[in-house]
Amino acid sequence: MLQKVDFEDFAAPQEDRSHLLRPAFYWQLIKRRWAFFLIPFLVFATAGISAVMLWPPTYLSEGRILVQSQQIPTELVRPTVTSAAQERIQVMEQRILSRDNLVAIADKFQLYPGKRTLMSVTELIELMKKNIKIAPVDLLEFKQRSRLENPTVVFSVGFEDSDPAVAARVANELVTRILSEDLRDRTGRASDTTKFLAREVQKLQADNAALDARIAQLKITEGRPSSGVGQSQIQSPSTTLSEMKARLLQLGALYSDRHPIIQSLKRQIENLEKTVTPAESTSTSPKADASTEASLDALTAQQEALQKNLDIATTKLDAARLGENLEKNQQSEKLEVIEQPSTPQEPIKPKRLKLAALAILMAFMAGAGATFLAELTDNGIRRASDIFSVVDSQLIVSIPYITTSAETRRHRRRIVLTIVLFILVLAGALATAYFLLPPLDLIFAKARVGLFR
Secondary structure: OOOOOOHHHHOOOOOOOHHHHOHHHHHHHHHHHHHHHHHHHHHHHHHHHHHHHHOOOEEEEEEEEEEEOOOOOOOOOOOOOOOOHHHHHHHHHHHHOOHHHHHHHHHHHOOOOOOHHHOOHHHHHHHHHHHEEEEEEEEEOOOOOOOOOOOEEEEEEEEEEOOHHHHHHHHHHHHHHHHHHHHHHHHHHHHHHHHHHHHHHHHHHHHHHHHHHHHHHHHHHHOOOOOOOOOOOOOOHHHHHHHHHHHHHHHHOOOOOOOHHHHHHHHHHHHHHHHHHHHHHOOOOHHHHHHHHHHHHHHHHHHHHHHHHHHHHHHHHHHHHHHHHHHHOOOOOEEEEEEOOOOOOOOOEOOHHHHHHHHHHHHHHHHHHHHHHHHHOOOOOOOHHHHHOOOOHHHOOOOOOOOOHHHHHHHHHHHHHHHHHHHHHHHHHHHHHHHHOOOHHHHHHHHHHOOOO
């Protein structure tokens, strides 16, 4: 078969790669190997686009929660719960993502109905953790007025699912659980603090009452008046015992028998009943009086220190009760929903246009690869450089190409057909513009006012 070649191709017997830079080489390659390109391209493009279109969509329903600062100034009322907002968010996240909570949510909304029979509980929990999205959105920096104040934080709570309605319902459930968990946690901490301080105050009151009884007993033994009694009004032990019994009857109407004050009075009455007779019948020596005086001073100093601690504990208890009231009334730092989860309208994945473009690109690469592989494995002689690799260059003689009349007529017909096709396309474009497009002045006017943006 004769092939038209350039005469200068025979001038260099060495290996020539200049044809790789000529567009004609690739055009001839496409005409010869179009099947090797088209078949892989169609197969890969069809498979890729079909996979992209059949890929189930995933919807994300997301809400936003604001950590709102305390409404009442902290200079007036100190909050009981002072942990950082970020720390509490992490704690709530771990509690929400616990095994029992996730299983309860999955059962409540019947999540993954087609997969539940094929998954274990552990796999279900891992899938739910993957689809739950809890992350901080924005950190608003404000000047802190004290070290106890926390920066305002906004974080998002969302859920991904193939059904947009299910995603919205689960996201709302997560938001509700987070709000409830935060309120229960803060109220519980405040209540525990108040109970702890109340127990401490009761303990200090009982210790103070017992110490007061010992001081009163020593004063009675020494013959000195009790606190609150003038020096000229020294009472006898029997009179003090009767007064304490009367006081016991009065307090018994207000408190139960297990109250520390009632129990302390009972012990004082018992001690006075045991010591009233020896104290009245015997006299003390000067040495015993000095020892009693020293013990009385030590007990008095101890009572003053105990009373100081009791006052401090009582102040803390009052502050804790105020903080507990803040938490119960939701006037301290709290969580506020600023954007409720709603039913999403558009899926977040897959990105079908991007994936389809990627599938077409890969199909093009597959077709091009198959084409060049077929060309490389072909041993046919198509250029002068291919002949040099088979025979000696001295045996090659150039034969000028002779154009036949049939080839000349075909060339002329192609030129005429190209001109006619160009005229038809131009006429069709003009007719379309005339019948479909608005007048040019209207187009220019709209372009000037920006209606085409």
